[in-house]
Amino acid sequence: MNGEAVRVLTYNVRRDTARDGEFDWAGRGDAVAGTVRFHRPDIVGLQEPLGHQYSDLRESLPDFEWVGRSREAGEGDGEFCPVGYRPERFERLDSGTFWLSPTPDESGSVGWDAAYPRIATWARLRDRDAGGTVLYCNTHLDHEGERARVEGARVLRERVSEIREDEEPVVVGGDFNCVAGDDPYRAIVDGDDREAGGGESPLVDARESSPYPPHGPDTTRTDFESLRPDLQIDHVFVAGAAVEGYGVAADVVGDGWFPSDHLPVVVDLAL
Template sequence: MSGVAPLRVMTYNVRYATLDDGPRAWANRRDAVAATVRVHRPDVLCLQEVWQDQLPDLRERLPGYEWATERQQTGEHTPVGYRPERLTAETVEPFALAPDPADIGATGWDASVPRVATEVRFRDQETDDTFDLVNVHFDHAGALARRESARLVRERFDAAPALLVGDLNARPASGPYRSLVETPGPFTDARQAADTRFGPGETYVGFDGEGVEEGTDRDPTRDKRIDYVLVRSFDVALYATAADVDATWRHPSDHLPVVVDLRAAGPD
């Protein structure tokens, strides 16, 4: 189906609303976060570090999206926005990154806070193909929690086309990443598979200095690439790390969004 437009997927850790004040306060960042999304126009938008009181701000500023999300807990969740003219969400299943995935709100293993993933079965209206997507945010403090979260996610997938998207808090050399991507991992890293790559190699920039531009001392081959789009049964036409800044030359979040253009892989 060469005439079908690529499916554009974006992952973006938007940073908790309660961590900052002054120019970094959520009220001063939310317009720029939403504008970044609108500039790149993803068909699927996977967000992390979204507290329940942040999502209404994003719904208001991104009216073209419907949302698949966990609705009950008061802490962080991982909402998935999607364009209804392109995709239909056939099933939505939030689950805990914890020994009992049904125990949403539980803190798993040595994690610092409860972590909730969002799994969606999508149907692409342009191709009539279905695929599974899981949006995750692995724990930043618990090494065991990251390893076990990777195992849990890996075991949930069957042979269907699938995407694992989000903030793994793990670099490419780490055990959790390797268990998902390298043999016998079920996924391919979109950055490695892309026909075209653009933007910095790292995705976490922080709010101290921020610079990812030419002239900084960052090494994109070794530094903090922790946000991913991992694919199975998709071809990757484009991978971009979007180093957008606002009018004050600040990044809207302490993470850079990752944007990929995908096509369903044909038969071997």
């Protein structure tokens, strides 16, 4: 696929919880939407929004069409991992959700030692101008279960390999709750020799593939008021695509606070 660069953005927007006090959703929802709007992604993956947050963001970001269901067995319950795309640029050909568990097609299934059900939302998008497709997958690995993160990463890599058509470009983004070099990260970029779906992985870290030094801080976590160092846990992995630029967007609003406890990762790609 040739044409203009495609900008992708992954952003954990932090679920709405009363314990965040002044940084609850009512006080920062507009800032989250403004951050996405300002960086003008063509494709965006969000993590953690509850149903009302997802509804607010769809209303605030009308230039995007969205796909994705929630992670619980009851559709609409719990957190979402939605994918948004600009319909004037892309046509959605197919999409779906699978669970990061031993039974990926079972709604609400919890994998291994995970605290919650974890999902991946994917969409196959056709570039209306250049032709060709891109497979975008958005996910959020468990924050507690060490085994669940590794096994979930394997399910993710294997499922993406199954869904991918021929050698189409692939983008896998999200909150992986691990830093580069950790076992879940290695399961994605290195693969393994397990009989089921083993072997080398075609996915590479966009940060490592950038032709320029990565822009922004060496972390993707905040406490709303300051950066939490050395926690680069939000990643974008690609296959069949050339990275043209990579950045962690440390946007602040108001008198200097961050709209979420994560920072968005922004990547420009030639597909």
